[in-house]
Structures are given as structure tokens and as C-alpha cells.
Amino acid sequence: MTKDPDVVIDFIPDYCNNCGVKLDVPYEFVDRKQEVELPPIQPQYIEYRSYSRTCTCCGHHTISHLPECLKVPIQFGPNIKTLVAYLSVVHYLPYQRMTKLFKDVFHLSISGGSIDNIIGRMALSGEPFYQIIKKETHQSKVVGGDETGIHINGKKAWFNVWQTPRLTFIAPSLKRDYKTIEDLFPDGLTNSVLVSDCWASQLKTPAANHQLCTVHLLRELNNFIDAFGCQWSVDMKQLFKEALEQKKKMMPADYLYPNEKVKAIENKLDELLKVDLATKHKKLQAFIKRLLKNRSYILNFLYYEKVPPDNNTSEQAIRNAKVKMKVSGQFRNPVGAKRFSILRSIIDTANKNSKNIFEALSILATS
Numbered sequence: 001m002t003k004d005p006d007v008v009i010d011f012i013p014d015y016c017n018n019c020g021v022k023l024d025v026p027y028e029f030v031d032r033k034q035e036v037e038l039p040p041i042q043p044q045y046i047e048y049r050s051y052s053r054t055c056t057c058c059g060h061h062t063i064s065h066l067p068e069c070l071k072v073p074i075q076f077g078p079n080i081k082t083l084v085a086y087l088s089v090v091h092y093l094p095y096q097r098m099t100k101l102f103k104d105v106f107h108l109s110i111s112g113g114s115i116d117n118i119i120g121r122m123a124l125s126g127e128p129f130y131q132i133i134k135k136e137t138h139q140s141k142v143v144g145g146d147e148t149g150i151h152i153n154g155k156k157a158w159f160n161v162w163q164t165p166r167l168t169f170i171a172p173s174l175k176r177d178y179k180t181i182e183d184l185f186p187d188g189l190t191n192s193v194l195v196s197d198c199w200a201s202q203l204k205t206p207a208a209n210h211q212l213c214t215v216h217l218l219r220e221l222n223n224f225i226d227a228f229g230c231q232w233s234v235d236m237k238q239l240f241k242e243a244l245e246q247k248k249k250m251m252p253a254d255y256l257y258p259n260e261k262v263k264a265i266e267n268k269l270d271e272l273l274k275v276d277l278a279t280k281h282k283k284l285q286a287f288i289k290r291l292l293k294n295r296s297y298i299l300n301f302l303y304y305e306k307v308p309p310d311n312n313t314s315e316q317a318i319r320n321a322k323v324k325m326k327v328s329g330q331f332r333n334p335v336g337a338k339r340f341s342i343l344r345s346i347i348d349t350a351n352k353n354s355k356n357i358f359e360a361l362s363i364l365a366t367s
Helices: 078-090 095-105 112-138 178-184 200-204 214-228 231-249 260-272 282-293 312-328 334-352 357-366
Strands: 052-054 061-063 142-152 155-163 168-173 189-196 207-212
Touching (some): 078 095, 078 112, 078 334, 095 112, 112 189, 112 357, 142 312, 142 334, 155 178, 155 312, 155 334, 168 178, 178 200, 189 200, 207 214, 214 282, 231 260, 334 357
Parallel strands (some): 142 189
Antiparallel strands (some): 052 061, 142 155, 155 168
16 A cells, blocks of 8 residues: 555545434544556547747847757657567567557557557667677676577577676577577687586587586487486486586585595496497487587586586577467568567666666667
């Protein structure tokens, strides 16, 4: 309840509800209840008028200038632009549903074409911020990377994400290949420990170091246990659990010097990787070969304090693309996917830094 309500409606008794006599005596406050309501929403039309004056001294006509943001005789204001981007990129509303919402709730007629133009201009205003996010991600000490499939005009495409606790950089691509990473980060992520799954293009990326996602590895081990009843998989799963528990116990100082418990886990891993592949199922053989190939990337989280053992935050950062697909279906063209990437990167970065998302978008609407 608020101490200063906008409207107060007093109910003061006029007659005694026992004998019916009119009450002219002073009244006393007894109780209060509040109701929160939204006023009827109506669009506000603001007219800007330019005038001229003629100098009586020299005869020159001086005409006042209208604000530079006014480009056409009538246009949508920054709050409407911000709301359009907010509904499209944060709540994933398709254009048709958005036009219906504006008509029914805000009593404002807005076409799908106008919505598309607004989102395009918002993305264009956000491009400089997008590039700053990319640059700071490239300079970060620990970066998580992931990708997910989307559809553009009925064809398979991809969203890629690179993220940190403070930044989210999303980029679309028509192919799931290393060239996408190479185009975005020509010299790789040489300042960073790159945390990812076992996708070859991520592991091929030049980086200060790499870390495989243990959650992905544990998921595969669980599948092997269920399918083959494999004792080796049980032992390897237990090893990863020990490593994860060790990570939770480690203090900042533990990363500065050789750690006997970490060394023991490393030795146990090497022993498990000496398994005779000939006795294992083909899928399990492929899994073990992958671990052997990427042996130096398995337990790096035990040597870097800020490196997580999994890639969960990257999966969470790219999940919004899947929600967008479920709600809106697909992107009509690569331009729409790029616009979504720009605005969503800004939104997620603002959210990670405890900034109001609507206010962050409003900056783009007025720039």
C-alpha cells in the first residue's frame, strides 16, 4: 500500500444504521483499503509548431527550427519505439500480435511495416553499443561460447553466442562453421579461456586456453551407463563429480600453488584414459578418443578461479533464440536475424549489469 494515493474516496455514514437518524456529528477514521488501477490508455498527439518573425530593423524573416528528431509530418515517439522493440525482442511477439495489442490496449493503429521500420532503426542505433560489447568480450579473460539452430525464411541457420558474467554477444550465421568465428574474431580469443562444448570450431578457435563443458560430458556418460551398463563410464562419472566437488571447496589462494588433491584427480583421469578401446562399444570408443584428443582441456577449471566447469550460462544466453522461434516461428530474412542479435545482445548485457531493460532500449529510441 502507498502512503500517498492518487485518488481518495471517503465513505462517511450519513444516517445511523440502527435508528435511522441523520448523523451531523464529527466522524472518525476506522479503516482503509486500496485498489491499484491503470488509467485508460490513449495515445497522446503532440504537435510542434514553427513560427516566423520579421525584423523591423532589417526586414529579415527569422523562422524557428523544429526539433531535428522530427523527420516527417507525423511519426511515432520514443516511448512507442521503445515499447515495440521491448515487445518484439524481450517478449518475442510477432508483428501481427503486436498490431492487435496496440489497437486493443493502447487504441493506436500501427502496421506491421511500421513495426519493422522501428525495429530496423532501433537496431541501427544499437550498432555502436553492439560493437563495444563485441570488443569487450574479445578482451575478457574467460568467455563462454555456444550456438543453436534457427530458421530464416524456411532454411536452417544459426545463432552464435559468446558471453561473460557482464556481457552477451550474439551473432547470426547461415552456416555452422569455423569461418563464422574467424570473420567475427579474426585473431581468435587469445586473451580468454574459452569454455564450450566439443564443437570442433570452438576448440579450433585460438585462445589462451580451453575448457570442455563437464555437463555435456556427464550427459554422455549417463547415456552410456543406461545403454551399456558400462563400469568405465561409472568410474569416469565419479571422477568428474570429485572434480566438481573439489572446485566448490577451493579458495582463491588454492589456485596459486600446486594442489595435491587436484594432482590426484589428474592422475586418476590419466589412468581411466588408458582403457583398452577394443573392448568398448563404438560410441564409447569415439567418446574416449575425443577425451584423449582434448585431454588438456578437461580439468582447466581446477587451475583458473574464474573458469566455470560447465557451459550452462552460454546455453542460457542463447536459449532466447529458441523461445523466439517457438513464439514467432522464424525470421523472414537475415536482416531480421541480425537486428534481433543486436538488440538482444544489448538487452542481455544491460540485464547482467542490473540496468532497466526498457530504459536501455529508450536510449536507442532517442539516439
